[in-house]
Amino acid sequence: MGDRNDALRAARLRAGWRTVDQAAKRLSEHGQQLLDDRHFVVSPRTWRRWEGERPGWPPEETAVVLRDALGRWPEDLGFSAPAGWIRPEALQEDDVNRRQFVSVTAAALIPGPTVRQHVDPALIGYFQQQLEGHYRADMFLGPHDLIGTVSAQYQLIDKLVRSAKGEVRRGLLRVGAAYAALVGWLYQDAGDLSAAAFWRGVTQEIAVRSRDPHLIGYSLVNQAQVRTDLGDGYGVIDLCVAALDESDRLFPKVRIMAMQQQAHGASLIGDRTAVDELIDRASGLLSRVDDDLPWGNACRRTPGYLEVQRATCYGRLGLGREAESLWAQVLDAVPATARRDRGVYLARHATAAAAAREPDQAVEVARAAVEIAVETRSARMLRELATLERAMGPWHDAPVGRELAEILAPVNEGS
Incomplete structure (x- = not known):
């Protein structure tokens, strides 16, 4: 201290x-x-x-x-909490979070039906269409409003899987894995890594049951995403290397996902050379993405997807000027509809500007990020803003530091 x-x-x-x-x-x-x-x-x-x-x-x-x-x-505030200290508000929050998690988790653990039912193959297409709608809603709403809805649909899919046979059953398993992956992502974005890890495990189990190599690779990348948030670089790399073990069999999209996530792992262990090599290799595959799978389409849906990953890795490596320059280019291409992602990128851009010793630029970019953070309450965005606040530490006592404190007040008050 x-x-x-x-x-x-x-x-x-x-x-x-x-x-x-x-x-x-x-x-x-x-x-x-x-x-x-x-x-x-x-x-x-x-x-x-x-x-x-x-x-x-x-x-x-x-x-x-x-x-x-x-x-x-x-x-x-710099005090050392005594053993056994529990924030007064945490007791109520923990109870609410526990009840919500138990309720949603029940969707993955419901007992099998005693009476079988007919399962129409058209239901697979129905759930796939619904999934695309959930992805779009996630961009607008953030995680909290969707967790219950998506997990309830997963529960229905799981119930149908227990009655379906043959290719219909395998099709439902594939779409069910995609739903479980989305629930895991929503929990991760909400900042609950324990729940996210649980649902990533459900995703992997169902992917293996479907015997779909592309989905199994996707589930390993999902696990690696949680490891990235935990700061476990070597764990990220292990999972991505496992996903790429049979890369010749995988669709380009899955290989891109595994390579870019492995780059995040490389950034966590300070290996810039590997970051650039992996992102460059993934970039070479973008033009070959032509599958019709309903999941994992961020590389097609997000403008500058791989440069977003490179900029994020550069920021993690402490390459402020390089990251700041990349973010400036990336943000020009991000549409207004991708509001929550834009908020995350803006927060990272502001942090990169602070690392590049441009505090005024950091504060200006932070204004727009905070507006989106207040709307979505995305834990991922709040975490990025906390990183920005630390990066602006050298200017705490300066006018620009006080200005940032005023800008961050709305999110800090609710954290």
């Missing part, structure tokens, strides 16, 4: 509290109003200790006041 608690000091300055004395007075006033307790007082001496090398841990009611006044819990 060094010789002072910079996180608390930065939060104080963002709040406009220029001195320790002013901060102690304002927090005391805030606490008295919030708690309806005129005896709530934080002294300047206490605040100085908080900004020192060993800030200790505030009483629980003070922690609540700090959270309400500064938009951060103490553990995010």
